[in-house]
Amino acid sequence: MRHTYACPLRWSDMDAFGHVNNAVFVRYLEEARIDFMDRLAPGNGSVSFTGGSVVARHEIDYVRPLVHRHAPVTVELWVTKISAASMTVAYEVKDEETLYLRASTVVVPYDFEAERPRRLTAEEKAYLKEYLDDAAQSKGAVAG
Template identity: 65%
Template sequence: MARHIYACPLRWSDMDAFGHVNNVVFLRYLEEARIDFMFTQAAEAGAGEFAGGSVVARHEIDYKRPLVHRPAPVTIETWVTKIGGASLTVSYEIKDVAEDGTETVYVTASTVVVPYDLAEGRPRRISPVEREFLGRFTDEQPAGRAA
């Protein structure tokens, strides 16, 4: 199973009064990784329909440890844990990976995404092309759970 890898820059404005990245900013990081995955990477693979519209139906996020500002980006791994008829669940880990392979995980999360027909104003089914693209990144193991 492949995972989508996104290097997310940290911005000085992401910090809160306590000197670490604010909890709500992590949702923006997830959004950046999801857009890169579902819009940019999917379009490059010929599955660009997601860029026509999608909505978030649910977020679930577990904060594991504080993340402080530094010049280096944080790594966001993204994969798909469920593909339904008209929705999918994306899992994430926001982390650092050291040269020796050790990982420091800051956040595990998941998002339920619904493809949406903006012109019709309603959800739409996942197309076969989208399903094939998502299948390359599918692992039923949610973020933060031991294999």
């Protein structure tokens, strides 16, 4: 299953060449990832996904320039790997006809009070598994 986020484009996202600046795409990915994590937080007193997280790695392939328009762009996000203390999410930024970007991010849950990474809880892993792509599941992308 994939999480879908409708990301609005802002006039200030454009660079001098008239398309979305490469650094702005990282903000689009962040917005989609935060929306994804907020929707996964189960509520009812659970603390899952309510702490912090840090980005350990971004990998981005820019496929095609994106120019300003009033319609939002779609950011699809899914999980490709779940380990004991991190997860990897993949993204596609696109619309109905065009793929603009493919990316992945390694995210580490982080305890800001203790100032150190923490392990994913069983509850968090269960939620993330719902978004684990089929190819990753067949390769055993869930660890510890």
